[in-house]
Amino acid sequence: MTRTKQITDALERYFTEAGLRPGDKLPPERELSRILGCSRETLRRALAELEMRGDLWRHVGQGTFLGARPSGHPVRDAILVQGATPLQLMQARMTIEPSVAADAAALASPAQIEWLNDLIARGRAATTRSECEQLDAAFHRAIAEVTGNPILLGLLDYLTGVRRHAAWQREWEQTYRRLGVSTFTTFHSEQHAEVVNCIARGAGDEAATAMRLHLETIFDAMKGGAADPLGSPFR
DSSP, rough: HHHHHHHHHHHHHHHTTOOOTTTTOOOOOHHHHHHHHHHHHHHHHHHHHHHHSSEEEEEEEEEEEESSSSSSOHHHHHHHHOOOHHHHHHHHHHHHHHHHHHHTTOOOHHHHHEEEEEEEEHTOOOSSHHHHHHHHHHHHHHHOOOOOOHHHHHHHHHHHHHHTSHHHHHHHHHHHHHHEEEEEHHHHHHHHHHHHHHTTTOEEEEHHHHHHHHHHHHHHHHOOOOOOSGSTTOO
């Protein structure tokens, strides 16, 4: 059993023993790491695991809360009502996330690189669309976490929230089915690995380029113009 799994299990026991209910705010990371006897880095991995499973959610600037994220989000819903499309979401990501990857390259610790590589390995082993998407969202959020910038992290959380919308889910399902699980997980994992390799070397410009190419590949696939994403520059 990995250390992250041990702390994930310990967190779940703590929630029960402390009598926490859905919607309750968790103690600060510093206090939780003291209670559980672990580093804050390991704690963050465990929290990310529980968030990915839908057992808790984080609001930048307000804290971490037990239970599923509330469905209502006035600003996000207003934008969706105005007709934002999945492709426009990808365009926004192509504007924001390359810079996030570049910043991460200047700041990533060995433990954070290990965590990113662990997410890649799990993504490579994914067998369902839902699992692929959960791990993909966790990977991109983890890169934003490396920056330590709550504004960037908030933007990534916002974009992830938009991805839960029905229009995105329909588009994602079509792309996933068109490419097939094997092709999808292979090119996704290889491109994620290239981003992390650049971050690990501290190569900010290369990390930005790798992230941009990755998102452009997804963008093209969603448009139906990337029948062979494995022909990307990372092959």
